[in-house]
Amino acid sequence: MYRLVKLINDFRNYFIFIGLVIISLSLISMSSSSEIGGFRTIIITTVGTLQEALSWIPNPGALRSENKTLIELNLQLSTEVSKMRKALQENEELRIMLALSQSSPVSLIPADVVQKSTAQMRNYVIINKGTSDSVKTGMPVRSSAGLVGSIIGASKNYSIVELLNNRNINIPAKLVNAGHEGIVYWEKENYLLLKNISNSLEVEQGDIVVTSTFSSKYPSDIPIGKVLKVTEEPGSHFKRIIIKPASDFFKFDQLFVINILPDPQRQELIKEIEDNFKLLEQMAKK
Secondary structure, eight states: OHHHHHHHHHHHHHHHHHHHHHHHHHHHTOOOHHHHHHHHHHHHHHHHHHHHHHTTSOOHHHHHHHHHHHHHHHHHHHHHHHHHHHHHHHHHHHHHHHHHHHHOSSOEEEEEEEEEEEETTEEEEEESOOGGGTOOTTOEEEOSSSEEEEEEEEOSSOEEEEESSSTTOEEEEEETTTOOEEEEEEEETTEEEEEOOBTTSOOOTTOEEEEOTTOSSSOTTOEEEEEEEEEEOTTOSBEEEEEEESSOTTOOSEEEEESOOOOHHHHHHHHHHHHHHHHHHHHHHO
């Protein structure tokens, strides 16, 4: 049935043409002009009726073309909507970053993220600012929301930022409301862990965690995140405090390099102590 309908639809103009030719030949054979006039009226009415009767039959070719046009239009509109949403988000983030830059007590170097990568449980981003922009290895990096990481390598025009979601990260931090001091580590996935907070101390869910004055690498009072969950670990004298980072890992396009360097003497002393601890651990294993 479908093939028959398609055949009629594809060749209906030819069928009408053949019918008209037959009618024309019939008219030529007639001698009476009055008969021709009457017959012409009948034919015109019949042709119009046939065309109207056949107009309900869909044209597969036209439908395919219309469907393709609608799909392309839908893709174009969805792309435009996505671009508009991204532009609005970027504008909002840029306004926040501008306000932060104007109110910051230290110099900030704005940068765009050009690449994001992960290698052996260590996460990095590359920014489009380097030594030609006064960026140096060791400088802290933050987003408009909070701490992101630090510079571990810089070329003339680009720098590598080691993010907080790395296994070797440890940041001296404090709880804003309670004032308790601890160390922040990467827990797993998208969470951080605040350690060394005694079970005897009160910690509330939602409390803000910031860098402390005891950090030799980061300036104090930079937001790190907020307390998501507090539990007591069996057999331990310390609480287990899960932190949701202030700046979601990898979900940023613009960053600030904080234009300060850690105290080299403190860094050297800390490195020496850490090396000694590692040596003692190796000796204990033997």
